[in-house]
Amino acid sequence: xxxxxxxxxxxxxxxxxxxxxxxxxxxxxxxxxxxxxxxxxxxxxxxxxxxxxxxxxxxxxxxxxxxxxxxxxxxxxxxxxxxxxxxxxxxxxxxxxxxxxxxxxxxxxxxxxxxxxxxxxxxxxxxxxxxxxxxxxxxxxxxxxxxxxxxxxxxxxxxxxxxxxxxxxxxxxxxxxxxxxxxxxxxxxxxxxxxxxxxxxxxxxx
Amino acid sequence: xxxxxxxxxxxxxxxxxxxxxxxxxxxxxxxxxxxxxxxxxxxxxxxxxxxxxxxxxxxxxxxxxxxxxxxxxxxxxxxxxxxxxxxxxxxxxx
Numbered sequence: 001x002x003x004x005x006x007x008x009x010x011x012x013x014x015x016x017x018x019x020x021x022x023x024x025x026x027x028x029x030x031x032x033x034x035x036x037x038x039x040x041x042x043x044x045x046x047x048x049x050x051x052x053x054x055x056x057x058x059x060x061x062x063x064x065x066x067x068x069x070x071x072x073x074x075x076x077x078x079x080x081x082x083x084x085x086x087x088x089x090x091x092x093x094x095x096x097x098x099x100x101x102x103x104x105x106x107x108x109x110x111x112x113x114x115x116x117x118x119x120x121x122x123x124x125x126x127x128x129x130x131x132x133x134x135x136x137x138x139x140x141x142x143x144x145x146x147x148x149x150x151x152x153x154x155x156x157x158x159x160x161x162x163x164x165x166x167x168x169x170x171x172x173x174x175x176x177x178x179x180x181x182x183x184x185x186x187x188x189x190x191x192x193x194x195x196x197x198x199x200x201x202x203x204x205x206x
Numbered sequence: 207x208x209x210x211x212x213x214x215x216x217x218x219x220x221x222x223x224x225x226x227x228x229x230x231x232x233x234x235x236x237x238x239x240x241x242x243x244x245x246x247x248x249x250x251x252x253x254x255x256x257x258x259x260x261x262x263x264x265x266x267x268x269x270x271x272x273x274x275x276x277x278x279x280x281x282x283x284x285x286x287x288x289x290x291x292x293x294x295x296x297x298x299x300x
Contacts, residue, residue, distance in 0.1 A: 007216055007217070007218060007221070009294050009297035009298050010298070011218075012211075012216070012221060012290075012294055013294060013298065015218060015221050015222050015225060016221065016225040016291075018222075018225075019222050019225035019226045019241065019242070020225055020226075020228070020229045022226070022241050023226055023229050023230055023233075023241070024229075026237075026241075082226070082227075082230035082231070082232060082233035082234075082237055083230060083231040083232050083233070084229060084230040084231055085229075085230075085231070086229075088231075
C-alpha cells in the first residue's frame with residue numbers, strides 16, 4: 001500500500017472495511033490452535049478415564065497441566081495480532097468458564113475425598129447434580145459466545161449442538177459412560193470449529 | 207453538500223493505519239506493516255505524521271531484548287476518524 005491521496009469515497013470505505021476485517025481475521029486465526037489443542041486433550045482424557053474407571057478421575061489434573069503448558073507455547077508462537085476488545089472478550093469468556101468449572105470441580109473433588117464435608121458440598125437429600133451435563137452446557141455456551149464475538153457461524157452452530165446436545169445426552173448414561181459424551185462434546189464444540197477455521201484461513205499444520 | 211475530508215486521513219496508508227487501530231487497543235509496528243503491505247520506511251513516515259497530529263501515540267519499548275514499537279489511537283484520533291466517516295457519508299449518499 002502506497003501513499004495515495006486521490007481516494008474516492010468508495011475506496012476509502014473499502015480500506016476501512018478491509019482493515020477492520022483483517023484484524024478480526026488475525027484474532028480468529030490465532031484462536032485455532034487453542035481450540036484444537038484443548039479439544040484434543042479433553043477427548044483423550046475423557047476416553048482414557050472412561051476406559052480406566054472413575055478411580056482415575058484425578059487424571060483431569062494432569063490434563064490441565066498438559067493443556068496449560070501447551071497453551072503457553074501456543075501463545076508464544078502466535079502470529080502477531082493486535083490487542084483488541086474481541087481478543088480480550090474471548091479470553092475472558094474462556095477464563096470465566098475455567099474459573100467456574102475448575103472451582104466446582106475442585107470443591108466437588110474435596111467433598112468426594114473428605115477434605116470438605118460431603119454433606120455440606122452436596123446434600124444428597126435435596127440436590128441431584130449431573131456435573132458432566134452442566135460442564136457440557138457451559139462448554140457450549142462459551143463456544144457459542146466465542147462464535148458470536150468472532151462472527152463465525154460454524155462456531156456458533158457447533159457450540160449450540162455441543163452444549164444442548166451434551167446437556168441432554170449425558171443424562172441418558174451412567175456417570176462413567178458420560179465421559180464418552182464429554183469426548184463428543186469437545187470434538188463438536190472445539191475440534192471441529194478449530195479444523196474448519198484452519199481450513200478456511202489456510203493455516204498450515206506443522 | 208459535500209463535507210470536507212480530513213486531508214491527514216484521506217490517504218490510503220494513513221487511513222489503513224487508523225482503520226486498523228480503531229478496532230484495537232494497540233498494535234505493534236510489524237503487525238501494521240504486514241496488514242497494510244507497506245514498506246517499513248513509508249509506514250514509518252506516515253506513522254510519524256499521524257503521531258505529530260496527536261491522532262495516534264507511539265510507544266517504543268522492548269520485547270525481551272528486541273525493540274518494539276507499539277501504536278495506539280488517541281481520543282483526538284478517534285474523534286477525527288468518526289468525523290471522517292461522517293464526512294464520507296455525505297459523498298456516498300449523493
